[in-house]
Amino acid sequence: MSDTASLEQTTDYILELKGISKRFQQTQALHNIDFDLIPGEVHALVGENGAGKSTLIKTISGAYHPDSGTIFFNGEQVVFDRPIAAQNRGISVVYQEFNLVPQLSVADNIFLRHQPVTGTFVKRLDKQYMMTRSREILKELGVHIDPKALVKNISVAYKQLVEIAKSLVWDCKVLILDEPTAVITTEETVLLFEIIRKLQQKGVSIIYISHRLEEIFKIADRITVFRDGEKITTLDVRRDPVTIDQLISHMVGRSLNEQYPPCKIPAGEELLKVESLGYGKLFHDISFSVHAGEILGISGLVGAGRTEVAKTLFGVTPGQEGRIWVNGREVSITSPEQAIGLGISLVPEDRKSEGLIQMFSIKNNLILASQKTYTRGGVFQPQMIIQKCQNMVKAMNIRTSGIEKQVSQLSGGNQQKVVIAKWLLAEAKIIIFDEPTRGIDVGAKVEVYRLMNELKKSGAAIIMISSELNEILGMSDRIMVMHEGTKSCELVNDQVSQETIMRHASGVREVTV
Amino acid sequence: MSSARIETLKAYKNRIQGAYGSQLSTVAALIVLCLILSILTPRFLTTGNIISVLLQSSINSILALGMTFIIITGNIDLAVGSVAAFAGSITGFLMVNYGLNPFLGILLALSLGTLTGLISGLVITSIGIPAFIATLGSMSVWRGLALQFTGGSTSFGLPEIIKYLGQGYVGPIPVPVIITVIVYSIASFILGKTPFGLSTYAIGGNEQAAHLSGINVKSVKVKLFCLHGFLSGLGGLVLAGRLNSTMGVMATGYELDAIAAVVIGGTSMFGGEGIVWGTLVGAVLMGVLRNGLNLLHVSPYWQMVAIGLVIVFAVSVDSLRRSFDE
Incomplete structure (x- = not known):
C-alpha cells in the first residue's frame, strides 16, 4: 500500500532508489530494490549479514555502481559514480x-x-x-x-x-550510520540517540543500520527489512507498531520463537574458582567460581574490566594478584599456552584481530590450538587433520564449500563458529566467551546460543561476557555484574530484571537484605 | 567430458592458483627468460652453463632460505651478509693462521651463525624492537667484529674440506647445489608438515591471534632466527670454499640479494604467505638473468639496473594478480 503512495509523492523524498540491482560474480547482492528516504526521518535497515544492507549503502554513497536502476536525489536523477559525487550532494557515511x-x-x-x-x-x-x-x-x-x-x-x-x-x-542531507552502537556503551548510546534526534530536527535524514533490534525500535521511524538481496518490506513503525518477534520473522523468513533456547541442568563440580583476582588498576578483588554445566554471565559497562578479567584468566596479561584454582588445584597462569593446557579457552571479543588468522584456511585455523595432537613423530598427519576438520565443520554447521576455504570469506557467524570449533578441538573445559554474538546476524546468534547450551550439557563451564542485557538474562545461570573494576554483585538468574543489572552496572547499590 | 570431471579439474586449477599463484608467475617468468636467452645466445642452453648458473645461485639461495622464514613471520633481517662474513672470515682466519681443524672450523662457523641468530631473536622478542632496526644495527656490529678479529686481512688457502664445500663435485653436480637442494628439502618439510611451520605462518598472518591460540610466539621467533643464523653461517662457509679465501668484507650486500630472491619468489613482505621453493626459483631467476647478461656482454652496471627492474616488476605482477583475484 505504501508503495502506491510513494509513486504519487516522488518529489517529497530526499532520496529515492528505483529498481536497483547489483551482482557480484555468483551472488545477486541486490535484486530490484526500491527504497526511499523522507527528509528528517530515521530509516533503519535490518537484515541478516549478507542480506544486502551494506551493498545498498555503498550504492547510495557512490562506492558501488549499480548494474541497473536509478537514483533520484531531491527529485532529480543522479549518478553517483564516485564517493565524492555523493558527498558533494550531502550524503555521508560513518562506517x-x-x-x-x-x-x-x-x-x-x-x-x-x-x-x-x-x-x-x-x-x-x-x-x-x-x-x-x-x-x-x-x-x-x-x-x-x-x-x-x-x-x-x-x-x-x-x-x-x-x-x-x-x-x-x-551541508549534510543524508547521514548513514553503519552499526554505530556496536562499539559504544549503553550510556553513550543514549547520547548518540539525542544527537540523532537533533539532526532529525534540522531536517537531516538518517539511514541507520544495526543488529540490535531493541534500539532500532527506540530510534527508527521506518524500518526496511532485507533478506538475500531482496527488500522484504518497509514498516512504518510510528504508524503501525510491530513487535520484535514480527520483525525477526520478516528478517529470517521464519519465526524464531526461541531466541534464547532454555537449558536448565543441575550444575556439576566446580571447575574454576578465583579469589581476590586483581590486575593493577584495571580490576581488583574479583572472586567467583564456575561449575561444570553452568553459564556464568558477566555484565557491566564497557570499561568495567570484564575483558581484562578474561584475558588475565587466559594468561594474556601475566602478573595478576589473587589465587586461581582449576579442577580444585591451585594454579598460576602465565601464558595462553599454559591456560590451554589447563583446559581454559577464550573466544575473544575481536574476532578479526584476535580470534582468527584471516588469510588462513578454515582447516589451519581449526587446528591451530591443538596442533600437536595431529602429529606422529612431530609430523602432521594430513588425513587425520582433514577428517577431524570435516567432522567439526559438519557438527558445527559451518556453511562453507570446503575446509580449504579462507576464513575471511565466511560470514561473521560462521567465523565465530570456527573460533569456537578451534577450542572444541583443543578439548577446552572452561570456555570464556567475550561478546560472543557481536556483529553476527540473528540466525547465527541462535546457533551460537544452541552451541553454548550443548557445551554446557557436555559438562563444560562457560563464562559469558556480554553487553547485551537480553543475552545475559537469556543465557546465564548466574550473573556477575562488574562496575569500575570491582565485582558489584552476583545474582542467580531467576526473575532478575534488566533494571537490576543496569543499576549494579552503574554502581547504584540498593539496600536489600 | 562429463561435467563432474570438469568441476574436479576446475577445483584443482583453483587450488593450484590459490596456493601457488605467486610462485607460478615467477616460474613463468623464469621459463620466458630462459627461452629468450637461448634464442639470443646459443651458449646459454648448454649443460655446462646451466650447472654454472645453479652453482652461482647457490650461495644466494642458501642465504635467502633463512630469509624466507623470517619474512613469512613478517620480519626482516638486514644482517645476513655480515653474519656470513662474521662466521666465514673468523673461521677462515683461525684455520689458515692457527691451523684450526677444518671439522671444528665447520662447527665453529655454524655455531657463530646460530649465535648471531639467537642474539637477534632475543633482542627482538624480549626488548620488542622491530627486526628492521635490530638487524640494521647488528649488520654493522658483525661486520665490524669480523674486520677487527681478522685485522682486515685476507686468509688464503683454506683446508681441502672447506674448498670441497664450495668447489667440489659429486658426479657432474657441484657440492653447493647439492647442499642447496638438501637444505631446501628440509626447510620445505618443516614449513609444510610440522606444527613449527604452521606456527611460523600463523605468526606472520596474525601474531595476536597466534598468541591467543596458545602458540609461544617468542620461542618460535627465536628459533627461527637461530635457524636463519645457522644457514647464514653455512652460506659463509660455502662462499669461503668457492673463493678459497676469507676476509672481513666478504658477502657485502648479500642481504639485498637474499631479500630480492624471497620477494621475487612470491613471499609476501606482509607475512603469513610464501613457500621456500618460490625463493629458490627467485634466486635462480636472478642467477639466470646475471648469467645471460654476462653472455650477452652487457655491462655490470646495466645488470644492476635489470635486477632492480625485475624486483619491482615481479612484485607488481603479483600485486596486480592479487587485486584481480579479489
Whole structure:
C-alpha cells in the first residue's frame, strides 16, 4: 500500500532508489530494490549479514555502481559514480571502522576532506576558522570535546561523534550510520540517540543500520527489512507498531520463537574458582567460581574490566594478584599456552584481530590450538587433520564449500563458529566467551546460543561476557555484574530484571537484605 | 567430458592458483627468460652453463632460505651478509693462521651463525624492537667484529674440506647445489608438515591471534632466527670454499640479494604467505638473468639496473594478480 503512495509523492523524498540491482560474480547482492528516504526521518535497515544492507549503502554513497536502476536525489536523477559525487550532494557515511587520523587533532580531522585556506599569496590552512567552526559544530551536537585534543586520546564514542561532525561541516542531507552502537556503551548510546534526534530536527535524514533490534525500535521511524538481496518490506513503525518477534520473522523468513533456547541442568563440580583476582588498576578483588554445566554471565559497562578479567584468566596479561584454582588445584597462569593446557579457552571479543588468522584456511585455523595432537613423530598427519576438520565443520554447521576455504570469506557467524570449533578441538573445559554474538546476524546468534547450551550439557563451564542485557538474562545461570573494576554483585538468574543489572552496572547499590 | 570431471579439474586449477599463484608467475617468468636467452645466445642452453648458473645461485639461495622464514613471520633481517662474513672470515682466519681443524672450523662457523641468530631473536622478542632496526644495527656490529678479529686481512688457502664445500663435485653436480637442494628439502618439510611451520605462518598472518591460540610466539621467533643464523653461517662457509679465501668484507650486500630472491619468489613482505621453493626459483631467476647478461656482454652496471627492474616488476605482477583475484 505504501508503495502506491510513494509513486504519487516522488518529489517529497530526499532520496529515492528505483529498481536497483547489483551482482557480484555468483551472488545477486541486490535484486530490484526500491527504497526511499523522507527528509528528517530515521530509516533503519535490518537484515541478516549478507542480506544486502551494506551493498545498498555503498550504492547510495557512490562506492558501488549499480548494474541497473536509478537514483533520484531531491527529485532529480543522479549518478553517483564516485564517493565524492555523493558527498558533494550531502550524503555521508560513518562506517564501523572510522576514517580518522589518530595523530591529528579533532578539528584537523573534522576538516580532513575540505580544508579551508586563507591568505592572498601564500595559501595556508585557516586554523582559526577550523577551531571556531569545529567548536560550533560540536556545541550544536551538545558534546564537550576539545577541538584541540588529539583523536588518539579521545574515547571511541567521541571518535564516532567526530566522524559525525565531519559530515556536518558541509551541508549534510543524508547521514548513514553503519552499526554505530556496536562499539559504544549503553550510556553513550543514549547520547548518540539525542544527537540523532537533533539532526532529525534540522531536517537531516538518517539511514541507520544495526543488529540490535531493541534500539532500532527506540530510534527508527521506518524500518526496511532485507533478506538475500531482496527488500522484504518497509514498516512504518510510528504508524503501525510491530513487535520484535514480527520483525525477526520478516528478517529470517521464519519465526524464531526461541531466541534464547532454555537449558536448565543441575550444575556439576566446580571447575574454576578465583579469589581476590586483581590486575593493577584495571580490576581488583574479583572472586567467583564456575561449575561444570553452568553459564556464568558477566555484565557491566564497557570499561568495567570484564575483558581484562578474561584475558588475565587466559594468561594474556601475566602478573595478576589473587589465587586461581582449576579442577580444585591451585594454579598460576602465565601464558595462553599454559591456560590451554589447563583446559581454559577464550573466544575473544575481536574476532578479526584476535580470534582468527584471516588469510588462513578454515582447516589451519581449526587446528591451530591443538596442533600437536595431529602429529606422529612431530609430523602432521594430513588425513587425520582433514577428517577431524570435516567432522567439526559438519557438527558445527559451518556453511562453507570446503575446509580449504579462507576464513575471511565466511560470514561473521560462521567465523565465530570456527573460533569456537578451534577450542572444541583443543578439548577446552572452561570456555570464556567475550561478546560472543557481536556483529553476527540473528540466525547465527541462535546457533551460537544452541552451541553454548550443548557445551554446557557436555559438562563444560562457560563464562559469558556480554553487553547485551537480553543475552545475559537469556543465557546465564548466574550473573556477575562488574562496575569500575570491582565485582558489584552476583545474582542467580531467576526473575532478575534488566533494571537490576543496569543499576549494579552503574554502581547504584540498593539496600536489600 | 562429463561435467563432474570438469568441476574436479576446475577445483584443482583453483587450488593450484590459490596456493601457488605467486610462485607460478615467477616460474613463468623464469621459463620466458630462459627461452629468450637461448634464442639470443646459443651458449646459454648448454649443460655446462646451466650447472654454472645453479652453482652461482647457490650461495644466494642458501642465504635467502633463512630469509624466507623470517619474512613469512613478517620480519626482516638486514644482517645476513655480515653474519656470513662474521662466521666465514673468523673461521677462515683461525684455520689458515692457527691451523684450526677444518671439522671444528665447520662447527665453529655454524655455531657463530646460530649465535648471531639467537642474539637477534632475543633482542627482538624480549626488548620488542622491530627486526628492521635490530638487524640494521647488528649488520654493522658483525661486520665490524669480523674486520677487527681478522685485522682486515685476507686468509688464503683454506683446508681441502672447506674448498670441497664450495668447489667440489659429486658426479657432474657441484657440492653447493647439492647442499642447496638438501637444505631446501628440509626447510620445505618443516614449513609444510610440522606444527613449527604452521606456527611460523600463523605468526606472520596474525601474531595476536597466534598468541591467543596458545602458540609461544617468542620461542618460535627465536628459533627461527637461530635457524636463519645457522644457514647464514653455512652460506659463509660455502662462499669461503668457492673463493678459497676469507676476509672481513666478504658477502657485502648479500642481504639485498637474499631479500630480492624471497620477494621475487612470491613471499609476501606482509607475512603469513610464501613457500621456500618460490625463493629458490627467485634466486635462480636472478642467477639466470646475471648469467645471460654476462653472455650477452652487457655491462655490470646495466645488470644492476635489470635486477632492480625485475624486483619491482615481479612484485607488481603479483600485486596486480592479487587485486584481480579479489
